[in-house]
Amino acid sequence: MAERAVCVVGTGLIGGSLLRAANKAGRTVWGVSASATTAEQARADGFDVTPDLDAALRRVADADALLVLAVPLPAVPDVLGRVDAVAPTCRLTDAVSVKVPVGKAVARHARRARYVGGHPMAGTADSGWAAGTAELFADAAWMIAADDRLDLDVWRDVAELAWACGARVVPAATADHDRAVARVSHLPHVLAAVLAATGAGDADDDLALALAASSFADGTRVAGTRPELVIAMLEGNRDALLVAVDDALARLTAARIMLATTGRPERPVRAGHVARLRWASRREPVGHRVRLDGPAALAALRKIGRRGDIVTGWMP
Template identity: 55%
Template sequence: MAATVVGSSGNVEVVCQSVPVTSAKKAPVCVLGTGLIGGSLLRAAVGAGYDGWGYNRSAAGARAARADGFAVTEDLPAALQRAADADALIVVAVPMPAVDHILSSVATFAPQCALTDVVSVKTPVAAAVHKHGLGARYVGGHPMTGTAESGWAATDPDLFRDAVWAVGVDVGTRADPWTRVARLALDCGSVVVPVVAEEHDRAVARISHLPHVLAEALALSGASGGDLALGLAAGSFRDGTRVASTAPDMVRAICEPNSDALLDVLEETLTVLGAARDSLRAENSLVDLVEAGHDARQRYESARRWEITDVRPGDHHWLEDLRAAGQRGGVITRLD
């Protein structure tokens, strides 16, 4: 790995540019689930020079992808047999409730393929992977991007450009599949953050899943105010409720599998809100909440990422070293 950039976590698109991966041959990619994330990944991978194909449960979704020139089938065994024949990297891109069925088919038709996923929680996926005997070639993944839209029609090959892509460095992860997953993330335009599953899930409960819950509550509060409140609503309400426009089933599929971590952060947030309520009632003041919140936002805006340059996959203690670097804000922008 070589030093290339230093970026800001608050303004990735301005100062953090992913560097194209060089020299290594791009292994084929088989994407299972071609909705917003999986379909965008397939588009991005093919655009970056990968041989890629996919599977989609919905016949209409598969037809739409084929109409755009992508090899997407409703025949899961056929897609997996092609992956096995080509030694492809398989990407599981279905909601958590469908993961077990997909992994069962992978175990039947392509058990020797390298395997990753783009599901928003990592611990339950890893448990399912190991239950099906697929752990030896598995590397967890989660691109931190998305929109409120869904389906093939919403896919965008630039969705991952300058995004963060979490790539697992859990105990037992092997260097070869890890490198393939990281290289795919980089070629799609993302920067890689190495992280273990449990720490990933606790972090995304705070910065992804809790915002979904708060957005739903805020949207409900606004609607409860009737037509006048909604008629007066402007930027704060619009921005604060953006993700509440996500399909309810999708929100549940994102948040509920991470319920333990989400419950912890919800309790913490309710304590903060309770203290603000009590202060407002007793002293007509929100000073503690707004000053602490402002400082926290400033910390986010000024946070600096740094390039991981001294850890190579497969080296002694490479998993532990990458985990520690990720905890300190380190990112990977290229592989030599």
């Protein structure tokens, strides 16, 4: 059986990298860019990209392809409206950084689609077609939604696409995913902005910036991302992010009090060190082969994700 064809809507950093990676893996893949200029640029680079969404969706329906939405969250409902009109029952996933709002949008705008949410956890501070690379997803986590009643056949399609791109498959319930990325993906953007602004200080005194070294450079790297993208991303996960920000505020306040009273912020520094070591120890996750059938399959997948483990293949 030939591997499933893929259509990617959106050709920014993530969508553009996905096109390249799927193409490199030998998949039949085509893309859609809302910008005729970008589509032309991608075609000049040798990729099958069109500004005509409906034409691309007709091809999805004809080829029984996997459709991947890689547009920012605010653009999702309009694209879903066209999906419902042109390829209503297609195999559908996405690469948006929050899952609950996309799930709701699918339920509202394209409820017949065979949707399984996804989120490849890769990125750089750059954006746009030109920033993409076929290697962006190498060893990156690729979350695939493991909620009850999802389509296991499409789950398999998404996992196989993730593996083809070199990524690690991490299963999670959508709500668990959104809470987790609020802490490890969205909060870092908020703290990077706070650190950058605090560090830079007054506009008429550049001494601090002249003295800034790698701790400042690393801690503020993602503040270099286009603000529109960051704001849309944070907005899309507001509720979970508020909980994460409140947690960070409580910890920062505790560090402040300990510094003021004892002079030594002992406990917060040690807690951060232990947490960083815990993260490092998860860099070589345990792999599991799973059986994708029966009512217990999705619960078993969620358990793997909560352990910090990954899915590496199917049980025969």
